[in-house]
Amino acid sequence: MNGLPFKEVFDAVAKSQRILVVGDGKPDGDSLGSSSAFYMWLKREGKDTALFCVAPIPKNFLFLDGINDQTNDPLIFDQPWDMVITFDTGSLKHCGILDMLPRIPTKPIIVDVDHHATNELFGSMNLVDTKASSTCEMVYRFFEANNVLLDHRMATSLLTGLCTDTGHFSNSATNPKAMEAASTCFASGARHMDILKNLVRNKSVDSLKIWGKALERLRHVPEYDMAITWFKAEDLEGPGSDEAVEGISNFLSSACSGADTMLVLREKSDGLVKGSIRSMNRDISRLAQQLGGGGHKRASGFAIKGKIAVTDGIPRIVPN
Numbered sequence: 001m002n003g004l005p006f007k008e009v010f011d012a013v014a015k016s017q018r019i020l021v022v023g024d025g026k027p028d029g030d031s032l033g034s035s036s037a038f039y040m041w042l043k044r045e046g047k048d049t050a051l052f053c054v055a056p057i058p059k060n061f062l063f064l065d066g067i068n069d070q071t072n073d074p075l076i077f078d079q080p081w082d083m084v085i086t087f088d089t090g091s092l093k094h095c096g097i098l099d100m101l102p103r104i105p106t107k108p109i110i111v112d113v114d115h116h117a118t119n120e121l122f123g124s125m126n127l128v129d130t131k132a133s134s135t136c137e138m139v140y141r142f143f144e145a146n147n148v149l150l151d152h153r154m155a156t157s158l159l160t161g162l163c164t165d166t167g168h169f170s171n172s173a174t175n176p177k178a179m180e181a182a183s184t185c186f187a188s189g190a191r192h193m194d195i196l197k198n199l200v201r202n203k204s205v206d207s208l209k210i211w212g213k214a215l216e217r218l219r220h221v222p223e224y225d226m227a228i229t230w231f232k233a234e235d236l237e238g239p240g241s242d243e244a245v246e247g248i249s250n251f252l253s254s255a256c257s258g259a260d261t262m263l264v265l266r267e268k269s270d271g272l273v274k275g276s277i278r279s280m281n282r283d284i285s286r287l288a289q290q291l292g293g294g295g296h297k298r299a300s301g302f303a304i305k306g307k308i309a310v311t312d313g314i315p316r317i318v319p320n
Helices: 006-015 029-044 074-078 135-145 152-165 176-187 192-199 205-217 248-255 285-290
Strands: 018-023 048-052 083-087 109-114 125-128 219-221 226-231 261-267 272-279 299-305 307-311 314-318
Touching: 006 109, 006 125, 006 135, 018 029, 029 048, 029 083, 029 135, 029 152, 109 135, 125 135, 135 152, 135 176, 152 176, 152 192, 205 226, 205 248, 226 314, 248 261, 248 272, 261 307, 272 285, 285 299
Parallel strands: 018 048, 018 083, 083 109, 109 125, 226 261
Antiparallel strands: 219 226, 261 272, 272 299, 307 314
């Protein structure tokens, strides 16, 4: 188990009665899957527990069991927690609780469960492996090390994160442990069809028309071994347009040959340009970090003040 303190964390959980589970500040399949799976296990163990995230739940993840218990009410930090355990976040700031932790009247144990290369190892105990496919893989390994049996609800949550972070087992994050974990989740009754229905086969005709704009604009930049496309703010003015572009960088990265790296730029209404980067072989997390963002070695993102200007079919970010 690479020397990680799986047993020590298990023992600390056993000794703690009140445990706050915290997902990343930008919730996705891995953060929601890992945190909800652990939350449901804690409830099964009779722990007094709550599930927190500073951001609302994206509606396409409402199929996850227990996720409707999640709160974004900061008053939850006024309670005397024995342990705070975070999932899929590189720092307390990134998950949005850095300024909230001091409100807890006790001195809780902080446990950090993650796989990001940019993780700051901020916990009293850290279950962090940057070679893991996903944080859901880390939770699976924790359960495996401590002989915790999965039920169909926990298995569905874990399979969700495994699927989203590996591009449904198509990108370079896929590893033997991820495949083993997925197999165990299937055997434990994971609802794979719910995952496909809500996360893959979930694009409306209008959403696919928006994707069509990205395909039409797609350009290859050979000197950087990169393909790039973009959305202007006016492309995303309709209801639901912002959600419609989620997942396009993963799709293009898995479908586009001839370029190692995929970059999707998107103008936001708040004056920021959001960049989503995917790569087959490069460590792009450091680039994203230099631009004020972060993420995984093969999947990262950033946001910069500015707007998109296009010259000879190639977009660049310029000041507002």
